[in-house]
Amino acid sequence: MASNGVNDKSLIVSFGEMLIDFVPTVSGVSLAEAPGFVKAPGGAPANVAIAVARLGGKAAFVGKLGDDEFGNMLAGILKENGVIATGINFDTGARTALAFVTLRADGEREFMFYRNPSADMLLRPEELNLELIRSAKVFHYGSISLIVEPCRSAHLQAMRVAKDAGALLSYDPNLRLPLWPSAEEAREQILSIWDEADVVKVSDNELEFLTGSDKIDDETAMSLWRPNFKLLLVTLGEKGCNYYTKNFHGSVEAFHVDTVDTTGAGDSFVGALLCKIVDDQSVLEDEPRLREILRFANACGAITTTKKGAIPALPTPADALKLVKEGK
Secondary structure, eight states: OOOOHHHHSOEEEEESOOEEEEEESSTTSOTTTOSOEEEEEEOHHHHHHHHHHHTTOEEEEEEEEESSHHHHHHHHHHHHTTOEEEEEEEESSSOOOEEEEEEOTTSOEEEEEEOSSOGGGGOOGGGSOHHHHHTEEEEEEOSGGGSSTTHHHHHHHHHHHHHHTTOEEEEOOOOOGGGSSOHHHHHHHHHHTGGGOSEEEEEHHHHHHHHOOSOOSHHHHHTTOOTTOSEEEEEOGGGOEEEEOSSOEEEEOOOOOOOSOOTTHHHHHHHHHHHHHTTOGGGGGOHHHHHHHHHHHHHHHHHHTTSSSSGGGOOOHHHHHHHHHHTO
16 A cells, blocks of 8 residues: 555654734834734744644644634644644633734834633643654643643643653743743743753743853853753854754854744744654764754744744745755
């Protein structure tokens, strides 16, 4: 029997929140001044799942949406993009989370969230699709799902189940300070599960926040290193990324593009990386191959900044390879 390509691939399961970003139709204005908003599906773990699927990988999303029009729309977007949706639950009593995002003139973002509580915060451990989680070769998550119960317990259980089943754990804290009760609580909770990951990706801002240092150097990054890490990445926006493993470290420069909106760039980068390592983790110990993968991931991140919104801007392999080839 001919094999069905997708099913032969190893599964990357992404856990956490999916929401709708409302992005102003005009950049560089405050939320109050914005004349109108465009709906943009988002939520970092969901973006990663779609990034993986768009790059030809096999992805599933585990989380909870409101049983409302927006929740059904988001589930539909996952399915349209080829993401396995059997890990999604719907809550009849809570709404799908919303975020209003202002785009500053430089493409950076400020957030105002509507979640009190939203459906994603109400995912309970007993609602988890454990069979799906156990079949993950890579299990990816953020920190927003750690903020409140019962989602926090669901997150910790999903992580344990994935790890026990032999998955590689991938962690992108994706700091959103306005959602935490305090900065101290955010730092403490983000670091509470730090030791368990295999691959960790932080942005330059997150590195500063977690270490309390204003230096983005190797010494500061290595203060976040843990003995069981396989790879620590620090993304530097238009300066590319730095990578650290047990045996080597270095940096890979970025591609220069006309940035419109940075939303989803980090998720696209992570999706590309996970796609490339899911079937062969030995690349994490092979510097030339790892550098090649990070170059591809940087290209995917760069392309994502050239359009508004995360999901519409996530690249295909052809888009990314074209940019890598041009080598700008």
